Amino acid sequence: xxSEVRVRFAPSPTGYLHIGGARTALFNWVYARAxxxxxxxxxxxxDRERSRPEFVEEILDSLKWLGMNWDEGPFFxxxxxxxxxEFAEKLLREGKAYRARERRNKGLSYKPQGEGREVDExxxxxxxxxxxxxxVSFVDLIRGPISVDSRxxxxxxxxxxxxxxxxxxACVVDDALxxxxxxxxxxxxxxxxxKQILLYEALGFPVPEFAHLPLIMGKDGGRLSKRTGxxxxxxxxxxxxxxxxxxNYLMLLGWSIGPDREIFSLEEAIKVFDVKDVNKTSAVFDFxxxxxxxxxxxxxxxxxxxxxxLEPFLQERGLSPDRxxxxxxxxxxxxxxxxxxxxVEWGDYFWREDYTFEDKAVEMHLVKDMSGEFTALIEVFRDxxxxxxxxxxRDFRELVDRLGLKPRDLIHPVRVAVSGKKVGPGLFELLYxxxxxxxxxxxxxxxxxxRKGEDA
RNA sequence: GUCCCCAUCGUCUAGCCAGGUCUAGGACACGGGCCUUUCGAGCCCUUGGCCGGGGUUCAAAUCCCCGUGGGGACGCCA
Numbered sequence: 001x002x003s004e005v006r007v008r009f010a011p012s013p014t015g016y017l018h019i020g021g022a023r024t025a026l027f028n029w030v031y032a033r034a035x036x037x038x039x040x041x042x043x044x045x046x047d048r049e050r051s052r053p054e055f056v057e058e059i060l061d062s063l064k065w066l067g068m069n070w071d072e073g074p075f076f077x078x079x080x081x082x083x084x085x086e087f088a089e090k091l092l093r094e095g096k097a098y099r100a101r102e103r104r105n106k107g108l109s110y111k112p113q114g115e116g117r118e119v120d121e122x123x124x125x126x127x128x129x130x131x132x133x134x135x136v137s138f139v140d141l142i143r144g145p146i147s148v149d150s151r152x153x154x155x156x157x158x159x160x161x162x163x164x165x166x167x168x169x170a171c172v173v174d175d176a177l178x179x180x181x182x183x184x185x186x187x188x189x190x191x192x193x194x195k196q197i198l199l200y201e202a203l204g205f206p207v208p209e210f211a212h213l214p215l216i217m218g219k220d221g222g223r224l225s226k227r228t229g230x231x232x233x234x235x236x237x238x239x240x241x242x243x244x245x246x247x248n249y250l251m252l253l254g255w256s257i258g259p260d261r262e263i264f265s266l267e268e269a270i271k272v273f274d275v276k277d278v279n280k281t282s283a284v285f286d287f288x289x290x291x292x293x294x295x296x297x298x299x300x301x302x303x304x305x306x307x308x309x310l311e312p313f314l315q316e317r318g319l320s321p322d323r324x325x326x327x328x329x330x331x332x333x334x335x336x337x338x339x340x341x342x343x344v345e346w347g348d349y350f351w352r353e354d355y356t357f358e359d360k361a362v363e364m365h366l367v368k369d370m371s372g373e374f375t376a377l378i379e380v381f382r383d384x385x386x387x388x389x390x391x392x393x394r395d396f397r398e399l400v401d402r403l404g405l406k407p408r409d410l411i412h413p414v415r416v417a418v419s420g421k422k423v424g425p426g427l428f429e430l431l432y433x434x435x436x437x438x439x440x441x442x443x444x445x446x447x448x449x450x451r452k453g454e455d456a
Numbered sequence: 457g458u459c460c461c462c463a464u465c466g467u468c469u470a471g472c473c474a475g476g477u478c479u480a481g482g483a484c485a486c487g488g489g490c491c492u493u494u495c496g497a498g499c500c501c502u503u504g505g506c507c508g509g510g511g512u513u514c515a516a517a518u519c520c521c522c523g524u525g526g527g528g529a530c531g532c533c534a
Contacts, residue, residue, distance in 0.1 A: 012534045047533060101532090109458045109530040126532050143461070152459050153530070160532040167534045190460060191529040214462080214527095221526075252468065252483095259470045260482045279469085282527065286467050289484045295497095336497050346496080361494095411493050423495045 005037025006181050009063075009070075010171070012044040013055035016232035017062040019285060020186065020216050020224055023250045027213055027278070028184045029068045030251070030266065034273040040178055041073035044171070046164045051078070062233040066243045067266065075178070077170050084165035087173050087203060088127045088158045096202050097158060099125045107154030127159040129169075129199065136194035141182070141211035141275050148194040156195050172196045176205035184211045184275065187282070211275050214254050214282040224285055240313065240340030242301075245294040253283040263296055295338040303330040306343075313344050319351045328433045332425045349419040350434065361422035365412040369450045373403060373410055374417070374443050381443075387436045393428040417446040 009025040011017065017025075032039035041063070045051035060074065091097040098104070101123060131154060137147040158169040165173070171192075175183065190212050200207045218228025230236065236246055247266060251257075255278050257264050298306065307326055314321065321329075329350040330343065337343050349355035380395050400407050411427050418439055424430060431439050 010534090014534075044534060050533075103532090107458090107530075111457075111530065123532065128532090140461095146460070148460065157532050162532075164532090166532060171534085186528095187461070188528055189534095192534095194460095212461085217527080219467085223527090249468095254468090256469060262469090262483055276473095281462060283469090284467055286484065289468065292484055336495085338496085342496090408493060415494070421494090423497090425494095425497085427493055 004181070005032060005035040006040060006179050007032045007037060007184060008040040008042055008073075008175070008178065008180050009068075010042040010044050010174075011059050012047065012050075013052060013059060014047060014050040015055060016234060017059040018224070018231040019233065019236075019250070020231070021059075022062065022066060022233050022246070023216060023253065024184065024186055024213060025063060025068055026066070026247060026250050027255075027275075030269055030273050031182065031184060031275055032071075033266075033270045037181075038071040039068070040075075040180070041070040042075045042174060042178070043073075043077065044167070045076055045078045046167070046170055048162065048164065058234060062237075065237060066233065066247055072178075075174070077165070077174065080170075080174070081164065083177070084170055084173055085159065085163075088165070088169065091129060091158065091202060092127060094202075097127055097129045100128055101125055101161075103128055103155040103157065105131065105151075105154040108149075108152050110154065123161040126157050126161045126166075129156040129158050129202065131155050131195075131198055136197050138193060138197055138207070138210055140190075141209055142278050143212060143280055146190065146193075148191070150194065150198060153191070153195055156199065168192055168195050169199060172199040172203065172205070175208060176200065176203065180208055182209045182211065182275075184213060187212045187215050211278070214279055216253060217282050217284045219284060219287075221284070228285075240342065241290070241294050242297045242309070242340075245290065245297040248297075249290045249293050253285070254279045254281075263293070291338045298337055298340075299335060301334075303327045303334065306330050306334065306340075310340055310343055313340055314351065317344060317351075319344075321351055325433075332429055332433055336425065346421070346424070349421070355420045357416070357420035358422060361416045361420065364422060365416040366446070368413075370410075370413050371447045371450050373405070374413075374447050376403065377410070377414070378440050378443050381436060381440055384436070387432065389428050389432045392431050396428065414443070418442045 007028045009021075009028050011021055011025075029039050031037075043056055043059075045056070056074075063070070088097065092099070131150045133149075133151050135147055135149050137145060140146050156168055157166040160166050174180075193210050193212075197207055216224050218224045220228055222228070224231055230239070233246070237243075244265070248262075248264060251264075251266075251269055252262060255273070257269060257272060301309070304327070307323070307330055310326075310330070314326075329347060333343050333347050333350075337346070344351060376399060377396070380399050381392075384391060384395055396410070397407060400410050403410075412422070415424065415427050415430070416422060418434060419430065434442075
């Protein structure tokens with residue numbers, strides 16, 4: 001038919017795949033899937049100094065982890081130098097481009113005193129496109145008509161003096177040759193689009209459709225950066241976020257599946273996605289909401305699934321708990337955890353004996369010596385044949401009555417002694433999962449600390 | 457400086473294109489309450505917004521204009 005939708009994601013490997021890039025990739029991917037088209041991956045590694053192979057690796061890994069499989073590629077621009085040269089020479093022959101050390105027409109918006117930019121005195125000749133002076137117009141799929149006077153930007157560098165193509169040229173040649181029909185990219189590219197349209201026209205290629213996605217901003221209103229929060233997708237992975245949650249949240253930033261609906265899968269999104277419905281306004285990345293969404297996805301998983309997801313986090317800490325035990329811990333923590341890390345950090349006392357004691361918890365509940373009560377409790381627990389949540393609670397409360405205490409007088413110190421935390425699952429369930437031996441051992445250890453006069 | 461884009465609760469948004477049903481709905485966060493075995497979990501409740509000004513119209517969050525504010529681009533980076 002020849003009318004197949006073909007979109008691409010074209011990152012440059014000068015850094016990790018960040019949240020913004022991931023969202024651009026995601027919208028392209030969803031668009032391709034929604035239209036039954038192809039999603040193509042191209043690596044724009046024409047910056048010799050800054051491009052690094054390990055970043056390519058990292059970007060590919062992150063895309064796969066997020067579930068964005070590509071149909072063609074990855075193509076590397078660094079391997080296509082000859083192709084760009086050919087087209088540049090064609091323009092040269094046609095008199096549409098010239099060789100020079102500088103652009104003849106630098107455009108109305110050129111900043112003569114542009115600070116910070118290093119001027120390379122030794123550069124040789126570049127191939128530069130002589131931009132025709134005209135009003136360039138296009139219809140943005142999200143924003144509608146946009147129009148810019150080409151005199152604003154002036155001539156366009158095609159081939160840099162190092163022989164490698166400049167961004168706008170490589171991009172156009174590749175998009176044309178790869179048959180890209182729709183270009184979805186960040187709003188920061190709006191100013192490149194008129195330049196590229198001029199190049200499509202000069203080269204005699206059909207001009208694709210453009211859609212400029214709103215940018216993602218940090219809490220401070222500026223562009224999302226390391227300062228305003230973690231940005232690398234791999235960072236979120238390490239922090240225990242689930243790809244489903246990230247992808248769901250990213251879709252939500254600038255698009256809505258419908259009123260009063262926020263949790264949805266990519267499959268559902270694909271069914272109703274239309275690029276026209278994407279918002280025009282840039283969105284602030286809300287870490288808290290992502291965290292909330294992640295907790296929703298954690299709750300929806302089975303404990304078995306969570307265990308396999310947790311495996312790397314446990315291994316990393318040298319932990320290899322018994323499977324059944326681990327599943328019980330996960331059951332207990334599932335409703336409280338927001339990230340996978342929470343299972344291992346908030347719940348460290350389930351996995352290791354050298355669990356951390358929170359200062360506040362110790363101050364609040366372990367300052368007063370309760371050796372007598374603890375000793376009595378140990379005895380009660382020793383005699384307990386049936387170690388179940390019900391009998392633990394029953395005997396615990398009996399003892400509390402006998403000692404003339406209120407439940408909370410003993411519950412809190414015990415919680416802190418066995419977990420080191422002042423917050424956690426219900427105490428009796430906690431003790432049950434921890435197991436009789438462990439509980440008794442930890443209570444005894446606390447008695448020891450009191451005897452030695454230590455705090456914890 | 458030049459050009460481009462955008463504008464609904466603190467944040468993400470629904471509503472806008474096809475004006476009335478919007479004294480503007482939801483979610484996150486915040487505040488409060490309940491649970492009393494904690495809260496980082498659960499349940500419940502509250503606060504909070506159409507940037508301003510003109511116009512068009514019987515009627516404007518919705519359409520038009522101006523202003524203001526925010527963002528982006530201006531590189532032989534991508």
